[in-house]
Amino acid sequence: MTRIVIVSNRVGPLTDTGRAGGLAVALVDVLRERGGLWFGWSGEVSEDGTYSPLRLYEDGNVSTATIDVAQADYDEFYAGYSNRALWPTLHYRLDLTDFDRRLEEGYRRVNERFASRLVPLLRPDDIVWVHDYHFFFLGETLRAAGVENPIGFFLHIPFPVPEVLTALPNHKDIVKAMLAYDLVGFQTSQHLSGFERYLLEEVDGERLEDGSIAAMDRRVVADAFPIGIDGEAFSTFHETTEGRENFTLMRSELETRKQIVGVDRIDYSKGLPERFEAFERLLELYPEHKGEVSLLQIAPPSRSEVRAYTQIQRLLEGLSGRINGRFSDLDWTPIHFITRSFPRRALAGIYRASAVGLVTPLRDGMNLVAKEYIAAQDPEDPGVLVLSRFAGAAEEMREALIVNPYSIDELAEALRRAIQMPLEERKERWTALNAKVMTNTASNWSRRFLDRLVEIHTPAEADG
Ligand code: ADQ
Numbered sequence: 001m002t003r004i005v006i007v008s009n010r011v012g013p014l015t016d017t018g019r020a021g022g023l024a025v026a027l028v029d030v031l032r033e034r035g036g037l038w039f040g041w042s043g044e045v046s047e048d049g050t051y052s053p054l055r056l057y058e059d060g061n062v063s064t065a066t067i068d069v070a071q072a073d074y075d076e077f078y079a080g081y082s083n084r085a086l087w088p089t090l091h092y093r094l095d096l097t098d099f100d101r102r103l104e105e106g107y108r109r110v111n112e113r114f115a116s117r118l119v120p121l122l123r124p125d126d127i128v129w130v131h132d133y134h135f136f137f138l139g140e141t142l143r144a145a146g147v148e149n150p151i152g153f154f155l156h157i158p159f160p161v162p163e164v165l166t167a168l169p170n171h172k173d174i175v176k177a178m179l180a181y182d183l184v185g186f187q188t189s190q191h192l193s194g195f196e197r198y199l200l201e202e203v204d205g206e207r208l209e210d211g212s213i214a215a216m217d218r219r220v221v222a223d224a225f226p227i228g229i230d231g232e233a234f235s236t237f238h239e240t241t242e243g244r245e246n247f248t249l250m251r252s253e254l255e256t257r258k259q260i261v262g263v264d265r266i267d268y269s270k271g272l273p274e275r276f277e278a279f280e281r282l283l284e285l286y287p288e289h290k291g292e293v294s295l296l297q298i299a300p301p302s303r304s305e306v307r308a309y310t311q312i313q314r315l316l317e318g319l320s321g322r323i324n325g326r327f328s329d330l331d332w333t334p335i336h337f338i339t340r341s342f343p344r345r346a347l348a349g350i351y352r353a354s355a356v357g358l359v360t361p362l363r364d365g366m367n368l369v370a371k372e373y374i375a376a377q378d379p380e381d382p383g384v385l386v387l388s389r390f391a392g393a394a395e396e397m398r399e400a401l402i403v404n405p406y407s408i409d410e411l412a413e414a415l416r417r418a419i420q421m422p423l424e425e426r427k428e429r430w431t432a433l434n435a436k437v438m439t440n441t442a443s444n445w446s447r448r449f450l451d452r453l454v455e456i457h458t459p460a461e462a463d464g
Contacts, residue, residue, distance in 0.1 A: 002126070009040055084098040104170055156365045364393070370385060385397065
């Protein structure tokens with residue numbers, strides 16, 4: 001029986017998925033459907049600097065295998081190259097990129113270490129699916145170790161235009177490593193085109209008749225596979241106790257008011273300061289909204305070992321404090337800034353109670369919150385999604401109010417339009433958006449990717 005083997009930086013959990021992120025839930029579903037193994041980092045740093053034995057966990061037909069990393073690996077691979085070089089560059093933030101060569105070496109070393117721990121676990125008919133920017137080199141290392149299984153790679157974050165990618169000193173190594181995979185998947189056709197342009201223009205690759213691209217003595221199939229959510233679940237979460245409690249709590253607070261909601265990890269790519277400033281501009285331009293509209297921003301800190309992340313959190317605390325100081329009244333606070341996470345069911349209730357979903361990243365691979373907000377709405381009285389043109393989701397979700405997240409004025413006007421939008425127009429936009437969210441589900445996404453991977457894999461052509 002063919003197993004699916006998923007490799008990603010963080011693994012699981014296999015159970016208690018009510019608290020897990022949407023992606024984890026989607027991957028558990030694929031594993032359960034087909035049986036499989038999930039391999040990655042345990043989340044632990046080994047204290048004595050050695051590599052731990054595998055941590056193994058089994059639940060029915062699905063198992064997880066994780067390893068700890070040494071402190072130097074954590075610093076150079078995770079907090080270093082992944083999140084101080086790759087993440088900012090791929091999100092077009094060269095100003096925040098750390099080009100230190102030592103980090104790149106640590107990244108390679110950890111990719112090789114993970115590959116060497118994975119090899120003994122693989123069976124000949126496994127299908128291997130590697131996820132995201134932490135593991136660009138994993139497939140190449142597996143191939144060098146003689147692994148001939150189908151190996152696919154999906155990039156969850158943007159792949160930039162070659163003019164930006166080439167700022168990374170080792171851009172050629174990274175792209176060449178991507179060509180060791182049989183199939184490379186991107187969120188949008190725009191990211192796919194960045195990759196194809198790199199191959200065709202930067203390294204003189206050639207498109208073959210079957211649509212694959214040959215470059216640097218390798219051949220790869222690349223395509224866009226926009227990720228989805230479990231829309232069905234999100235549309236019913238409001239009926240659960242947690243969903244209902246949060247919905248009712250919000251609505252009783254909001255009887256005479258409208259709420260705009262934002263839900264993000266604190267990250268400089270999410271456009272959070274611009275969002276606060278746009279809300280401030282709305283209150284300046286249209287004072288009649290004072291006391292009538294509030295902004296709820298839920299944003300738990302992430303990656304706080306990276307300075308840019310603590311800086312943006314401080315900036316947001318300062319901004320919300322200043323704006324609240326300027327506009328608050330005894331019975332109204334304009335911005336509620338909550339820095340903790342909520343269970344998915346509770347989020348659904350909060351989304352449903354909010355008249356506007358504000359999703360304004362400066363760059364984003366897809367952005368699942370945009371889809372969750374739509375799925376959670378009441379069909380009889382749906383809210384309005386305001387969506388950045390730079391979120392991958394904007395490629396599909398054209399019926400949202402699409403905005404330029406850098407323009408504070410444009411954002412403020414879009415908020416005004418969203419708050420005032422007549423019911424008929426809200427329903428029309430929501431119906432179109434919801435149909436897409438319900439069709440392109442997480443499980444369809446993974447099925448499309450895996451079916452394609454099996455279809456194109458030809459062991460004889462796997463190279464080293
Ligand atoms: P992220 O950058 O993490 O993901 P996103 O797609 O928005 O961004 O996913 C965030 C998930 O975390 C959502 O499911 C959301 O509900 C959840 N979440 C966020 N804040 C939360 C909070 N306060 N409490 C509880 N849950 C919270 C990366 C890429 C994205 C891409 C995804 C999936 O950066 O562009 O869409 O992977 O491919």
